[in-house]
Amino acid sequence: MGSTSGQGGTYDFSFKILLIGDSGVGKSSLLISFISAAPEIIAPTIGVDFKIKLLTVGGKRLKLTIWDTAGQERFRTLTSSFYRNAHGIILVYDVTRRETFTNLSDLWAKEVELYSTNQDCVKMLVGNKVDRDSDRAVTKEEGVALAGELGCLFAECSAKTRENVEKCFEQLALKIMEVPSLLEGPNAQGNVFKEKPEPHSPPRRSCCS
Numbered sequence: 047m048g049s050t051s052g053q054g055g056t057y058d059f060s061f062k063i064l065l066i067g068d069s070g071v072g073k074s075s076l077l078i079s080f081i082s083a084a085p086e087i088i089a090p091t092i093g094v095d096f097k098i099k100l101l102t103v104g105g106k107r108l109k110l111t112i113w114d115t116a117g118q119e120r121f122r123t124l125t126s127s128f129y130r131n132a133h134g135i136i137l138v139y140d141v142t143r144r145e146t147f148t149n150l151s152d153l154w155a156k157e158v159e160l161y162s163t164n165q166d167c168v169k170m171l172v173g174n175k176v177d178r179d180s181d182r183a184v185t186k187e188e189g190v191a192l193a194g195e196l197g198c199l200f201a202e203c204s205a206k207t208r209e210n211v212e213k214c215f216e217q218l219a220l221k222i223m224e225v226p227s228l229l230e231g232p233n234a235q236g237n238v239f240k241e242k243p244e245p246h247s248p249p250r251r252s253c254c255s
Contacts, residue, residue: 057100057109059234061222062131063215065114066154067138068146072174075205076138077114080215103219110215129161133228134168134218139189141173141202142181147188155196166228168221170199172214177204 065073074095081097096113115128129135137154139146150171158169171193173184186202193200199217203210222228229235 056107058106059223059229060109060111061133061219061228061234063110063112063134063136063218064128064132065112065136065138066158068140068143068149071138071140071143071146072205073114073138076136076172076174076203076211076214077112079205079208079211080112099215101216101219103216104223106223108219110219112215126161129158130163131231131233132162132164132167133222133231133234134170135162136170136172136214136218137196137198138172138174139184140175141184141189142175142178144183147173147184147192151192151196164228164231166225168199168218168225168228169196170201170214170218170221171196172200173202174205176202176209177207 065077067073077097081099095115096111099110099112101108101110113128113132135158137150137158139150141147158167171189173186173189176182189202190200192198199221201210201214201217203214205211
């Protein structure tokens with residue numbers, strides 16, 4: 047397959063990424079920080095918003111559709127369609143507000159379990175607002191421990207200074223590309239495949255050796 051760089055609309059894989067977590071943890075700021083060069087002051091998300099980002103990771107051109115949701119209870123009705131066919135889920139907390147961290151295990155991780163349709167979906171725990179280190183209420187070690195408990199990748203970042211933001215999304219995308227079942231779904235295949243790609247040959251069994 048030839049290189050697709052320079053052809054704005056083509057990509058190898060398309061992934062649906064969700065941003066979840068309490069209201070005010072900086073989900074929208076993370077998204078804007080990743081999509082554009084400078085963070086903006088943003089009003090709270092009402093319902094669902096999504097942005098698209100094309101980037102090259104691990105030699106593959108990816109189209110990420112990143113869904114941002116309001117953390118408020120009253121928008122819970124949209125959950126099942128929101129979670130459907132997600133390839134990656136980023137659970138965000140604010141390192142300066144402990145309750146946003148405990149809510150990830152008490153509330154959000156349970157919701158992911160309940161609604162996520164992709165069993166192999168890659169999850170990542172992200173502690174935001176590390177630029178406010180003097181106000182920190184959750185240690186990095188606690189974050190690492192919870193990520194291990196929930197089977198998530200882990201990162202800390204700052205949407206304000208953009209520290210580690212791109213790395214979070216790239217690390218998640220690389221991990222998704224390691225999961226064969228996530229690459230085989232109809233929603234993952236990019237529009238660079240005009241025809242159906244050749245199926246991979248099954249590994250040969252050495253039954254006769």
